[in-house]
Amino acid sequence: MKQWLTNFLTHRRDLVQSLIVLAILFTFAVIFSPRTRGEYTYNLFGLSCTVEHWPIFLKIENLTDLLRANSPVAIIALGMTFVILTGGIDLSVGSTIALSAVVCATLLVEQQTSMATAMIASMVAGGLVGLVNGGLIALLRIQPFIITLATMIGIRGLARLVVNNEQIGLVGGQSDSAIHFAHIMSQKSVVIGAFLLLAIAFGLLLWGTVLGRYVRAMGDNARAAQYAGLPTRRVLAAVYTLTGLLAGVAGVFTCARTNNGNPNEGIAAELSVIAVVVIGGTSLAGGRGSVTGTVIGALVIAILTNILGLNNVDANVQSMIMALVIILAVVAQTISLGAVTRWWRQWRGSTTN
Amino acid sequence: MNAPRPGHGYDEVMTPSGQPLLTARGVSKHFGGVVALDDVSLDVFGGEVHALMGENGAGKSTLGKVLAGALPPTAARLTIDGKPVSIRNPLDAQRLGVTIIFQELDLFAHLSIAENIAIGNLRYQERFAVSYRAMAQFARPALSRVGLSELSPHTPVHSLSVAQQQLVAIARALSMNARVIVFDESTSALTDEAVERLFAVIDQLRRDGVACLYVTHKMDEVFRICDRITVLRDGRYVGTRPAKQTDMAELVRMMIGHDVRSDAHAAACATDRPLLSINNLRTAGLRDVSLQVAAGEVVGLAGLVGAGRGEVGRALFGLDPILGGQMTLKGQPYRPHTPRQAMKRGVALLPRDRKAEGLMMQMSVRENASIAVLDSLNNLGWIRRRREAQQTDHVGRQTRLKAAAPQAVVSSLSGGNQQKVLIGRWLLREADLYFLDDPTRGVDIGAKEDIYAIIEDLARRGKAVLMVSSELPELLRCCDRVVVLNEGRVAADFDARRTTQEQVLTHATSAAAGHARPQAG
Numbered sequence: 085m086k087q088w089l090t091n092f093l094t095h096r097r098d099l100v101q102s103l104i105v106l107a108i109l110f111t112f113a114v115i116f117s118p119r120t121r122g123e124y125t126y127n128l129f130g131l132s133c134t135v136e137h138w139p140i141f142l143k144i145e146n147l148t149d150l151l152r153a154n155s156p157v158a159i160i161a162l163g164m165t166f167v168i169l170t171g172g173i174d175l176s177v178g179s180t181i182a183l184s185a186v187v188c189a190t191l192l193v194e195q196q197t198s199m200a201t202a203m204i205a206s207m208v209a210g211g212l213v214g215l216v217n218g219g220l221i222a223l224l225r226i227q228p229f230i231i232t233l234a235t236m237i238g239i240r241g242l243a244r245l246v247v248n249n250e251q252i253g254l255v256g257g258q259s260d261s262a263i264h265f266a267h268i269m270s271q272k273s274v275v276i277g278a279f280l281l282l283a284i285a286f287g288l289l290l291w292g293t294v295l296g297r298y299v300r301a302m303g304d305n306a307r308a309a310q311y312a313g314l315p316t317r318r319v320l321a322a323v324y325t326l327t328g329l330l331a332g333v334a335g336v337f338t339c340a341r342t343n344n345g346n347p348n349e350g351i352a353a354e355l356s357v358i359a360v361v362v363i364g365g366t367s368l369a370g371g372r373g374s375v376t377g378t379v380i381g382a383l384v385i386a387i388l389t390n391i392l393g394l395n396n397v398d399a400n401v402q403s404m405i406m407a408l409v410i411i412l413a414v415v416a417q418t419i420s421l422g423a424v425t426r427w428w429r430q431w432r433g434s435t436t437n
Numbered sequence: 438m439n440a441p442r443p444g445h446g447y448d449e450v451m452t453p454s455g456q457p458l459l460t461a462r463g464v465s466k467h468f469g470g471v472v473a474l475d476d477v478s479l480d481v482f483g484g485e486v487h488a489l490m491g492e493n494g495a496g497k498s499t500l501g502k503v504l505a506g507a508l509p510p511t512a513a514r515l516t517i518d519g520k521p522v523s524i525r526n527p528l529d530a531q532r533l534g535v536t537i538i539f540q541e542l543d544l545f546a547h548l549s550i551a552e553n554i555a556i557g558n559l560r561y562q563e564r565f566a567v568s569y570r571a572m573a574q575f576a577r578p579a580l581s582r583v584g585l586s587e588l589s590p591h592t593p594v595h596s597l598s599v600a601q602q603q604l605v606a607i608a609r610a611l612s613m614n615a616r617v618i619v620f621d622e623s624t625s626a627l628t629d630e631a632v633e634r635l636f637a638v639i640d641q642l643r644r645d646g647v648a649c650l651y652v653t654h655k656m657d658e659v660f661r662i663c664d665r666i667t668v669l670r671d672g673r674y675v676g677t678r679p680a681k682q683t684d685m686a687e688l689v690r691m692m693i694g695h696d697v698r699s700d701a702h703a704a705a706c707a708t709d710r711p712l713l714s715i716n717n718l719r720t721a722g723l724r725d726v727s728l729q730v731a732a733g734e735v736v737g738l739a740g741l742v743g744a745g746r747g748e749v750g751r752a753l754f755g756l757d758p759i760l761g762g763q764m765t766l767k768g769q770p771y772r773p774h775t776p777r778q779a780m781k782r783g784v785a786l787l788p789r790d791r792k793a794e795g796l797m798m799q800m801s802v803r804e805n806a807s808i809a810v811l812d813s814l815n816n817l818g819w820i821r822r823r824r825e826a827q828q829t830d831h832v833g834r835q836t837r838l839k840a841a842a843p844q845a846v847v848s849s850l851s852g853g854n855q856q857k858v859l860i861g862r863w864l865l866r867e868a869d870l871y872f873l874d875d876p877t878r879g880v881d882i883g884a885k886e887d888i889y890a891i892i893e894d895l896a897r898r899g900k901a902v903l904m905v906s907s908e909l910p911e912l913l914r915c916c917d918r919v920v921v922l923n924e925g926r927v928a929a930d931f932d933a934r935r936t937t938q939e940q941v942l943t944h945a946t947s948a949a950a951g952h953a954r955p956q957a958g
Contacts, residue, residue: 293818294811301808304797311754311794312809312862313780371799 098365098372101417102380105363109384109409113391117141140394148272150390152341155279156181156334157353158382161360162286163327165378168361169290170323171303171370172221172228177331177357179239180213181350184335186243189252189345192262199265206339207332213239214328215321222317228324236354244347252345269340278337282330287375299323303370359406360385363413384413458483458648459504459535459617462514466499466672468849473499474510475672481617486639486649488659488680491669492692492883498852500669501619501652505537506530517617531557534616538606538623540879544594551576551590554609579608583638598742600631607638618642619650624658625879628742628907629942636662654881656685668692689882702934703917704893707734712767712901713870715749719761722748724925726762730870730901735892737916737933738905740945744922746905747789750872753903754786755779767869780809785868787859789875789905795859796847803829803843806861832861837887853884860891871895873904877911889915909938921945 093100117139124138140146160177167174184206191202213235220231254262268274290296298319302309309316339345364381366373388409392402457480466474474496481487489497502508504515506527515522517533524530530537544553551569554576573590580586583604594602603623610618620639624632639649639662651663659666660680668675668691675691710732718726723745730736738746751757753764755773764771766782773779776786788794796805806829807814814821814828829843836857840850847858856876863871873892877885892915895902906912912919913933921929921944929944 292820292822294815294820295818297804297808297811297820300800301797301804304799305793307793308788308795308797309808310776311756311786311788313777314808315777371797 096374098417099374099377099380101419102363102365102377102384102413105413105416106380106384106387109387113141113387114139116391116395118394141391146390146394148276150386151279152272152275154382154386154389155275156338157356157360157385158379159279159282159334159337160327160330160353160357161364161378161382162282162375163323163330164357164361165286165364165366165373165375166290166299166323167228167327168358168366168368169299169303169370169373170320171306172320172323173232173358173368174214174217174228174324174327175232175354176213176217176235176239177327177334178350178353178355179236179243180210180328180331181335181338181353182243182347183213183239183246184210184332185339185342185349186247186252186345186347188265188336188339189254189262190246192265193252193254193257193259193345196259196261199261199268202261202265203269203336206336207329210332210335211325211329213331214325217328218321218324221324222320240347240351247345247347249347251347254339254343254345266340266343269337275337275341278333282333283375283379287379290375295319295322300371303372305371356385359410363410365417381413384409455482456519457481458517460516461500461504463512464500464503464510464515465512466496466503466508467511473672474503474669477669477672477674479667479674479677481648481650483616483646483648484643485664486643486651486662488663488666489650489652489669490654490659490666490688490692491675492853492881495669495692495881496672497652497669498621499672501537501621501650504530504617504650505535505619507537531613534614535619536610536613536615536617537619537621538603538610540622540625542599542602542606544602544606544609546595547593549591549593550580550585550588550597550605550608553594553605554579554590554612557609557613575612576608579612580605582611582641583608584634598631599626600628600634603627603631603635604638611642615647617648617650619652621652622654622879623651624653624655625907630741632658654879656688659688660685692882703735703915704896705917706896706899707917708732708899711765713753713771713903714765715762716764717762718749718752718759718764720748720752720757720759722757722925723752726922726925726927728920728927728930730903732869732899732901733896734918735896735902735904735916737912737919738903738922739909739912739919739941740922740928742907743924744945745925746922747874748925749903749922750786750874750905753779753784753870753872756786780866780868783869785863785866785871787863787871787873787876789878791852791855791859791878796855798848799846801844802833802838802840802847802850802858805847805858806832806865809862810865828865829861832864833857835864836861836891853880853887856880857884857887860888864891868900870901870903873902875905875907877906877908885911909941912941913938 119137119139123134123136124143125132125134126144128144164174164177187209188202188206191197191205192199217232217235220226221228254266290299298314301314302316302319338349360381361373361378362368362381363384364373364377364379366377388406389402392405397405459481461477461479464474464477477496477500479500489500491497499508503510503513504524506524506529509525515524522533524533524535545556551572555572569591576590577586580588580590585601585604585608588601594605597605607618623635627635642649653659663680665677665679666683666688667677668688670692678687708731711729712732713730716727726745726749728736738749740746748757752759755775755778759772766784771782773782773784792798797808803826807825810828811820814825826843833840833843838857838861839854847855850858860876876888880888892902892904904912904916913936916933919931919933919936919941920927921931921941923945931940
């Protein structure tokens with residue numbers, strides 16, 4: 085155990101640093117959270133206890149709420165971690181959320197299909213967008229930024245075209261499956277459960293599989309990966325397809341939670357996704373990063389948005405604070421712990437003299 | 438121990454007198470738990486060329502980098518002109534007149550020579566916009582000091598040869614009034630001709646009173662241009678000798694503790710089964726190349742830089758499109774389009790530039806070694822970790838790899854050990870044809886012998902080996918045959934045991950390379 089801990093502290097310093105940021109933020113959230121007026125009864129796994137003036141932030145309903153609200157972005161961030169690890173970027177995920185959401189709503193409401201059909205079709209639509217991205221990047225050898233910038237614009241257009249610039253509401257129509265879908269797929273246990281399962285799956289994919297190893301190798305040194313005979317094109321295609329698929333999943337959850345197939349959904353979502361990945365310690369240069377880090381990054385963003393909301397901070401001020409946190413989180417990763425202790429010793433030395 | 442070198446016994450011993458320009462005491466450098474330098478001391482005098490020698494991981498490059506501020510030391514007491522100084526980053530070093538010329542040059546490839554030289558001094562210009570004329574004027578004196586005055590200062594650096602780029606780097610150092618210049622394995626990428634030119638420049642620097650610290654593995658160079666030699670071993674100081682009072686045998690003993698055999702030959706395992714035959718091959722860098730390699734045969738490719746030695750490997754590995762001619766591998770037509778296809782047909786390429794083309798520097802030793810065989814360790818997408826560990830550990834022992842742990846990041850290894858990891862990658866792959874592009878580049882004597890042993894072992898196991906080397910003695914020592922290339926054509930094909938360096942050099946440098954292929958003896 086001690087061996088494992090020292091190994092973790094020395095070899096996964098990036099994760100340790102993200103965890104420190106998360107812990108600090110969590111503490112701040114608890115301290116600055118408004119309190120409940122009366123008593124609050126905790127009900128956790130059958131155990132219940134009643135407390136007074138409990139921080140609203142720590143209420144179970146609030147914690148699960150913040151997880152659900154941020155799940156779509158967090159889910160896409162899992163795939164984006166792989167894309168960024170290869171040294172690429174995917175700007176089209178926001179548009180893909182919209183495409184998936186409108187496909188899902190159209191099928192449910194207008195085609196009266198079953199819930200399963202609509203969901204699978206939406207995810208396939210997302211996966212296809214990813215396949216187009218990955219295929220073009222691999223075959224044409226054009227920078228991912230440019231290809232996905234183009235698909236970002238194009239897919240947004242496609243999503244609007246599918247629904248003629250209109251929004252499709254799930255409730256109010258005659259479709260029972262649509263109402264059923266909106267009810268089930270917006271439940272906290274379903275959304276948070278899906279995120280946790282996907283996080284574990286993608287963590288294992290990166291840690292234990294050949295694909296994961298290839299992804300890291302290509303991001304570390306693309307030329308060496310080619311010289312080592314890696315199937316670089318297939319890896320690129322796989323990584324972007326997976327990310328597109330996850331954007332499709334996120335679109336399904338967004339559709340269910342908003343009761344709406346909105347073609348303007350997910351505008352600028354790609355930037356939140358990238359922010360989550362970067363806060364999680366994944367380097368935009370490729371080759372360095374982890375799924376665990378991305379999960380931590382998602383929690384950082386989720387907690388921050390939540391605590392600012394609980395305190396009724398102005399939305400524009402929220403954005404400005406978010407910007408600060410992104411920069412601080414990334415700076416915290418670049419400072420080595422050794423440098424901090426050295427600085428501390430120097431500072432102490434200079435004050436005692 | 439101090440037996441004088443033949444022919445130099447009567448020379449006056451040149452011991453520098455007066456105050457050293459730079460002194461270093463108690464220099465230590467730790468990388469995590471690894472001690473790269475342990476309490477090393479060094480004096481460098483103005484106007485001397487001081488060699489820093491040592492084995493793989495002895496710490497000679499580390500010491501050079503510490504002195505030039507490229508690596509912050511864990512502990513060090515430095516003085517310049519007798520005054521204590523602190524060098525913690527390249528800017529400190531630059532202000533004190535200490536510069537390093539890296540093995541992998543740190544120039545801006547897409548900027549011009551003048552821009553590269555003036556880049557640190559742009560801020561001294563008075564106007565807001567840079568003046569290209571002023572930059573050229575600033576660059577010219579430094580360029581003429583390194584013998585590049587015939588080049589226009591506006592030439593972009595990427596269009597220069599490696600040798601010229603190195604001289605530009607030196608010119609930049611001179612323009613910043615460098616008084617101590619560290620040369621880190623400077624000749625490892627140079628042709629013999631370019632080495633001569635570099636030595637002439639170094640000689641001039643010495644006469645100008647500049648202190649040159651010359652980090653190298655090459656014995657002959659040390660005795661040619663260096664005044665004093667300091668040897669490090671395992672990060673510790675072993676000793677300093679005036680070049681004229683020592684000899685190769687003593688230095689080798691100081692570096693590795695035992696003698697190395699120098700008159701060995703290839704194992705001669707060549708069979709009569711042809712494995713690869715290339716007929717009239719033409720690519721962007723090859724005009725007309727025909728050669729055969731049999732199973733168990735080691736064939737050396739000699740020639741000047743640009744003669745097409747590496748291009749043969751690029752064609753074989755599917756990196757350069759084939760414009761004409763045929764190749765036959767194991768009796769089958771062979772025309773790869775990607776490295777992956779080549780690899781699947783049983784061809785392995787050890788690239789020339791191991792950092793840019795070979796290793797994933799942030800990944801571990803084990804991950805680097807196994808990356809090309811993951812398809813055979815693939816169990817429904819999962820990596821068979823235990824088998825991966827067994828195989829990579831085995832190949833690590835086979836190559837006598839010295840690494841802190843299989844999980845250690847490969848960038849923490851010395852050059853020789855990095856090369857062994859890369860060789861291990863292709864040993865695991867069990868290819869039939871190995872193309873080794875300068876396998877001992879930037880590698881010291883001890884690791885070199887290990888690599889020779891690996892090549893010999895490959896031949897014994899019936900593999901075909903094509904090998905490029907910039908050092909002729911190495912080709913003659915390792916190969917059964919030496920094929921000399923000249924301007925993209927085969928100029929000669931020699932039996933390595935019965936040829937001399939002079940013969941090979943003549944065919945490599947003669948201007949009119951005919952199609953004649955003398956089977957000379």
